[in-house]
Amino acid sequence: MVSEEEKMYLGFDFSTQQLKAFVVDDNLRVLFEEFVEFDSALPEFRTQKGIIQSKDKSITSPTIMWVKAVDILLDKLQIIGADLGKVVAISGSAQQHGTVYWQKGSEAVMQSLDPSSFLHTQLASCFTVPNSPIWMDSSTTEYCRKLESAVGGSEELAKITGSVAYERFSGPQIAKIAHTKKIAYDNTERISLVSSFGASLFLGKYAPIDFSDGSGMNLLDIRKKCWNSKCLEACAPNLCGKLGKLVPSDEVLGYINPYYVERFAFNPNCRVVSFTGDNPASLIGMCLKSNEIAVSLGTSDTIFMWLEDAKLLTEGHILINPLQPDNYMAMLCFKNGSLIREKIRNSMADRSWEEFSKLLERTPRGNFGNMGLFYDEIEIIPRISGEFRFDKMDNPVKKFSSAETEIRALIEGQFVAKRAHAEELGFHIDSVSKILATGGASNNKAIVQVLADVFNTPVYTLKEANSASLGGAYLAKQGIRDREKHSDPVLYFQEITSKVSLPTLFCTPYNDSKEIYTPMVARYKKLIKTISNDN
Ligand code: ADP
Ligand code: XUL
Numbered sequence: 001m002v003s004e005e006e007k008m009y010l011g012f013d014f015s016t017q018q019l020k021a022f023v024v025d026d027n028l029r030v031l032f033e034e035f036v037e038f039d040s041a042l043p044e045f046r047t048q049k050g051i052i053q054s055k056d057k058s059i060t061s062p063t064i065m066w067v068k069a070v071d072i073l074l075d076k077l078q079i080i081g082a083d084l085g086k087v088v089a090i091s092g093s094a095q096q097h098g099t100v101y102w103q104k105g106s107e108a109v110m111q112s113l114d115p116s117s118f119l120h121t122q123l124a125s126c127f128t129v130p131n132s133p134i135w136m137d138s139s140t141t142e143y144c145r146k147l148e149s150a151v152g153g154s155e156e157l158a159k160i161t162g163s164v165a166y167e168r169f170s171g172p173q174i175a176k177i178a179h180t181k182k183i184a185y186d187n188t189e190r191i192s193l194v195s196s197f198g199a200s201l202f203l204g205k206y207a208p209i210d211f212s213d214g215s216g217m218n219l220l221d222i223r224k225k226c227w228n229s230k231c232l233e234a235c236a237p238n239l240c241g242k243l244g245k246l247v248p249s250d251e252v253l254g255y256i257n258p259y260y261v262e263r264f265a266f267n268p269n270c271r272v273v274s275f276t277g278d279n280p281a282s283l284i285g286m287c288l289k290s291n292e293i294a295v296s297l298g299t300s301d302t303i304f305m306w307l308e309d310a311k312l313l314t315e316g317h318i319l320i321n322p323l324q325p326d327n328y329m330a331m332l333c334f335k336n337g338s339l340i341r342e343k344i345r346n347s348m349a350d351r352s353w354e355e356f357s358k359l360l361e362r363t364p365r366g367n368f369g370n371m372g373l374f375y376d377e378i379e380i381i382p383r384i385s386g387e388f389r390f391d392k393m394d395n396p397v398k399k400f401s402s403a404e405t406e407i408r409a410l411i412e413g414q415f416v417a418k419r420a421h422a423e424e425l426g427f428h429i430d431s432v433s434k435i436l437a438t439g440g441a442s443n444n445k446a447i448v449q450v451l452a453d454v455f456n457t458p459v460y461t462l463k464e465a466n467s468a469s470l471g472g473a474y475l476a477k478q479g480i481r482d483r484e485k486h487s488d489p490v491l492y493f494q495e496i497t498s499k500v501s502l503p504t505l506f507c508t509p510y511n512d513s514k515e516i517y518t519p520m521v522a523r524y525k526k527l528i529k530t531i532s533n534d535n
Helices: 063-079 106-111 141-151 154-161 170-180 182-186 194-203 229-235 239-243 258-264 278-285 338-348 353-362 403-424 445-455 467-479 489-496 513-534
Strands: 008-014 018-025 030-037 059-062 087-094 099-103 131-133 188-193 252-255 271-273 292-297 301-307 317-320 328-334 371-375 386-390 434-438 459-461 504-507
Touching (some): 008 194, 008 278, 018 467, 030 063, 059 063, 063 258, 087 194, 087 467, 099 131, 099 170, 106 194, 131 170, 154 229, 170 182, 170 229, 182 188, 188 194, 278 292, 338 403, 353 403, 371 513, 386 513, 445 513, 467 489
Parallel strands (some): 087 271
Antiparallel strands (some): 018 030, 252 271, 292 301, 301 328, 317 328, 459 504
C-alpha cells in the first residue's frame, strides 16, 4: 500500500515532436518531468520534428517510434529518481486525430510481454499500417466530401459530430486507409487514436476511445455520445467493431500491465485511467474557467474554451468536455504555429529566440501598417497555403524591407487571425476576459505581449507550460476518485486542484492596442477573402 502522502500520479503526452511525462504528488505538485524528443533521441526513424512527409504529401509518424520512446522515457524517469512504485494512477494525452492500426492478435502479444526484453521489439509486428497518419495530414479531401454528402451535407455533419469534415479528422483518415491499403485495413483488429493507443500500451489491452478525443473523428454523435452509424458506413466497412466502445475521459480502465511492474518496479495496483486528446487535457491542466480563453502555442496553435451547450459551428470544433461529459469545449486549430515561427527565426534571427524577440520588440505595434500571413502547410482555417505580404494600403508586396518587419508581420498576422476566428466562435472581449497561454512559445514574453495587445486582454501563464501532460497527471487522480462520495466531477476537480498554483499575469495590453488591432482584424477578414478567391 502506498501511503496518502507518498501517492504519485503519472501523466504522459504523446505529442508531435516528443513524448513527455510529469509525475505529481497527491496535491498535484510537480515532482519530476522528463521527455524524449523523437528526432534527436530516435534518429533511426528519420523523422523531422517527429513527422515523415512523403512524396504524395501525406504526413505520418512511425507508430513503433512512439512505443520505443515509452521504454526510454520510463528509464529516464527512474534515472532522475522517480520511484514508480509510488504511482497509484497513470493517464495521459496525445496529439489528436492520429490513428493506429493494430494487427489481429496484438492484444495477445500485449498480454504476454517479456519484461526482460524491450517493448518495441515485442510489438514490432503489431501494426498493419506502420506509419500512423497524423493531424498534420491534409490529403483526404475526397473522403471529407463523401462523408458530408452521406449524411446530408456539411452542416448536418457538424450538427452530429461537432465539426464539418476536416482532412485531419480520423474518419476521413481511416476512409483513406481502407480505400488505399485494403489488405492492411482488413487485417486490422482495432483502430486506436494516439491517446487510446498510449493507454493500451500501459493497460496491455485495447483501451477504449474517450468521448473528448473521439469528438475529433467526425464519427461520434456528440449529443448522444455514441458512434453515428451513417458516418461509420460512409468511411469504411466494419468500422464499428474496429473502433470498440466509447468511455468518458476519466474512466478507470484497469490495472497496469505486469510488464511495467517487473521492468520498472511499478506497483501492481497502479491503475490506468483513459487517455484523451492534448487539447482536452490542456483544458484540464490549465484548470480553465468560464471567463477564460486558452491559447496553446505548441507545434499547432489552438484556442479553446469551456462551453455549457453544444452550438453549431461552420468552422472550428465542438468536443465533449473531458471533465463534465454533459458540457462541451469549443476549439480552433491552426496548423502553422511553432514550425513557421521557427522557420522565420532560422532565416531572419540567426536561429535564436533571443534575437527573434529583440527584433520583434524593436518594431512598433501595428508594424507601420505592414501585414503578413504565412502558411507553410495548407492552413486549417482558412484553407490557404503560401506567403502573403501587404503594405499599409493593402497592396501585395514581395518582401518586407527588414527582418524585424517580417518577424512582427508574422506574429501579428498569426494573432490577428486567431482573434478574428475566435470572435466568429463567439468569444467577446470584455473587462473580465483573461487569456491563459500554454505550450512551448508561451515562455516567450515578446511573442505573448503581441497576443495580449492583439486581443486587448491580459495574458496569464502557468508555472508549467506543458499543460497537456500535466492535465494527464491531474486526470489520473480525477479518474480514481470515489464516485459515490464525489458524484459531481467538476466540484471534485476544483477540490483537488485547490492547491495548484494560480496562473500569473505575464503580459498586459498597451493602451493603444484596441485602436491599432481592431481595424487590423477587420483588414484581415477582407484580405483573407481576396486571397481565398485568388487561390
Ligand atoms: P508540442 O506539445 O506540440 O510538441 P510544445 O508545446 O512542446 O509542442 O512546443 C514546442 C515548440 O515550442 C517548438 O516547436 C518551439 O518552436 C517552440 N518554442 C520553444 N521555446 C520557445 C521560445 N522561447 N520562443 C518561441 N517558441 C518556442
Ligand atoms: C487539434 C489538432 C492539434 C493536435 C496536435 O485539432 O489537430 O492541436 O492535437 O497537437
